[in-house]
Amino acid sequence: xxxxxxxxxxxxxxxxxxxxxxxxxxxGSTSVFFPSLQDILIAxxxxxxxxxxxxxxxxxxxxxxAGYIIAxxxxxxxxxxxxxxxxxDAAFQPSVQFARAIPAVALIPVAILLFGIGxxxxxxxxxxxxxxxxxxNTIDGVRNVESGLEDVSRSFRLTRWQRAVSVxxxxxxxxxxxxxxxSLGFAFILGIVTEMTGSANGIGFITLEAQxxxxxxxxxxxxxxxxILGSLLNALFVLIEHRSLRWHYQSKAGH
Amino acid sequence: MTTTATARxxxxxxxxxxxxxxxxGSSRRADNRQRSIRxxxxxxxxxxxxxxxxxxxxxxxxxxxxxxQPTTIFAWxxxxxxxxxxxxxxxxxxxxxxxxxxxxSAIGIVLGLALGEILILRRLLQGxxxxxxPVPVIVYLPLLILxxxxxxxxxxxxxxxxxxxxxxYQTMYGVRAVDPQLIDASRMFGLTARQRMKSITxxxxxxxxxxxxxxxxxxxxxxSVAIELIAGxxxxxxxxxxxxxxxxxxxxxxxxxxxGALSLILNQLLVRGERRMLHWHVSYRGITK
Numbered sequence: 418x419x420x421x422x423x424x425x426x427x428x429x430x431x432x433x434x435x436x437x438x439x440x441x442x443x444x445g446s447t448s449v450f451f452p453s454l455q456d457i458l459i460a461x462x463x464x465x466x467x468x469x470x471x472x473x474x475x476x477x478x479x480x481x482x483a484g485y486i487i488a489x490x491x492x493x494x495x496x497x498x499x500x501x502x503x504x505x506d507a508a509f510q511p512s513v514q515f516a517r518a519i520p521a522v523a524l525i526p527v528a529i530l531l532f533g534i535g536x537x538x539x540x541x542x543x544x545x546x547x548x549x550x551x552x553x554n555t556i557d558g559v560r561n562v563e564s565g566l567e568d569v570s571r572s573f574r575l576t577r578w579q580r581a582v583s584v585x586x587x588x589x590x591x592x593x594x595x596x597x598x599x600s601l602g603f604a605f606i607l608g609i610v611t612e613m614t615g616s617a618n619g620i621g622f623i624t625l626e627a628q629x630x631x632x633x634x635x636x637x638x639x640x641x642x643x644x645i646l647g648s649l650l651n652a653l654f655v656l657i658e659h660r661s662l663r664w665h666y667q668s669k670a671g672h
Numbered sequence: 673m674t675t676t677a678t679a680r681x682x683x684x685x686x687x688x689x690x691x692x693x694x695x696x697g698s699s700r701r702a703d704n705r706q707r708s709i710r711x712x713x714x715x716x717x718x719x720x721x722x723x724x725x726x727x728x729x730x731x732x733x734x735x736x737x738x739x740x741q742p743t744t745i746f747a748w749x750x751x752x753x754x755x756x757x758x759x760x761x762x763x764x765x766x767x768x769x770x771x772x773x774x775x776x777s778a779i780g781i782v783l784g785l786a787l788g789e790i791l792i793l794r795r796l797l798q799g800x801x802x803x804x805x806p807v808p809v810i811v812y813l814p815l816l817i818l819x820x821x822x823x824x825x826x827x828x829x830x831x832x833x834x835x836x837x838x839x840x841y842q843t844m845y846g847v848r849a850v851d852p853q854l855i856d857a858s859r860m861f862g863l864t865a866r867q868r869m870k871s872i873t874x875x876x877x878x879x880x881x882x883x884x885x886x887x888x889x890x891x892x893x894x895x896s897v898a899i900e901l902i903a904g905x906x907x908x909x910x911x912x913x914x915x916x917x918x919x920x921x922x923x924x925x926x927x928x929x930x931x932g933a934l935s936l937i938l939n940q941l942l943v944r945g946e947r948r949m950l951h952w953h954v955s956y957r958g959i960t961k
Contacts, residue, residue: 428799435800450818507710508718518890518939519932522898523909526916526924530738606808606898613810613902621810625902628814636814644807651806 452634457641460634465642469623474642477619480536481608484543488604489597492548496555496593497581506556513552521546521607525614534615543607547600554596558589591665594658601654605647620646740922745929748922757911762930764907768824768896772831773888780836780888781881784843785873794844801840809834809895810902817903827899827907834895835888842884846877882946889942893935 436454443453452460465474499506499513524542532538562585570584586593612621624639659666723742730741752758787794787801809830816826850873858868900909908931915923 427795428797431796431800432803450815504710504714507714509715511715511719512722515932515936518935519928520890520894520897520935522894522901523912523928523931525901526912527928530916530921530924531736602806602808605806606810609808609810610898610902613813625814628818633818636818640811640814643811644804647806647808647811648803 449631449633452637456634457637460632461638461641464623464635464638473618473620473623476536477608477612477621478646480539480619481543481604484540484607485547485601485604487540487544488547488600489551491544492551492596492600493555493586493593495548496552497559497586499552500556500559500589501577501581501585513549517549517553521603522610525611528611529615534617539608539611539616542611543604546603546607550596550599550603551593552596554592555589558592559585562588591662594662598651598654598658601650605650609643738921740925744922745925749926749929752926758927758930761906761908761911761927762934764824764905765893765896765900765909765931766934768827768831768899768905768907769889769892772828772896773835773892775828776832776835776892777839777885777888779832780839780884781843783836784840785847787840788844788847805837805841810898813899813902822903822905824905826903827896827905830899831892831895834891838884838887838891839881842880842887843877846880847873849880850876879950882942882950886939886942886946889938890935893931893938897931 440454443451444455446453446456499509521542524545528538528542532541559581566584566588567580570580575584608619609621612619613625616622620639620643624636624643627633627635627639726735727741727743729735730739787797812830812833813826816829820826820829854872855868858872863871896907897909897912899905900907900911901913902909904910904913908927912924912927915927
């Protein structure tokens, strides 16, 4: 029983079963809404490999990453500032809380008004909504540095800047990464939604357009691609996190 | 904006006050004055300054004409108080979010309990769940529009799907945080599975559920606004696009403000409810730690 439980193949069982069921149950399907998996995969190959690769997949990913990186950098910088300067934090608390509470998708009309339907509006929106999780986690993280560490860095007469960069930021890193992971999810959602609401290209655009023009195979292939992309991005993030926080996990394991 | 801010701060001052009792009178008063400056004056002052700055920048034409002045926005909002249309939009959005939240939470909690308690189920499904979790619900939208059309059912279904995830994972973490010694003890005392669920598992997972619910609530609101916006389902999101196409800019900003205020108010309600229902839990932890 135990060897069965520990077997590394056990988690693979269900996905294989699902795909197999999907394949056989949908084979020869005549339903308009649920084409066979084979047709979906053919549409996938025709649409994304590589007809729309440069024209749609690459712009989607580039916008997402650009907005995300801007948000992470700004979130960490502002978070460090607000986290260490209490009166500043108090001053901007209401504005930050309110801005964070706005459902980011509601800002799409404003972004289109101000920046048009090009890349800028999308990148700004992605950056805006990804900013807050990173900001709040950074504020929390740099504020709750272990008091022993603070004392040591003070007795070594590190300057404010040195303390911020070499003590507070690194010790807040696990928490900042948690915020960045939330943000990555936001970035992905906002990326798709902005493409579905006002766009000329992108994976979300192609997928919704396929639905509206009743090319259902392509719609399914777009959904499949978005699902895979979302999971891949998340997996990539976890990988990077584990590498950069190795010291943290090791010290936790040591205790 | 300011009322919610003070409400937030109001909650926080409680424990500080009791600590202050140890101080002699005069320094307490000075402390209190300094605290009230930091807690009330600085935030309110800054917020007002930002609003004035916004007003001045738009009036003087530094910001483009598409940015409305705060006074115009508030005037528009004030004018809508007696109009039913906006209230109906708010009602639709709240309905999508609430119904989806209830359905999604129920499914998430049941799945989370099952996965937390039954090891083989967890091993079987974990990989699949980890794959599906980062897939945003927006991905399923085209299919649902196709199946149901631009109706409330589409929004509610997608809210429910989105809500399942945080509830499922929070429940599962909660179940796995149950102290195994408590389980052993309950076995020794001959508690039935149902008794064990009621007096050990549920109290342990309650705070996890509360956190999950807060995440789920803001998610529910975002998803319903997004679906209304993209698919044209009646609600705040759809209202927003209508005002946008009509070129009614103050209304666009007004609706955004409403959406933000709604999210703040709901969050505040949940935080209060959580504090009221789980006060025993926090005090319990206060003694043992």
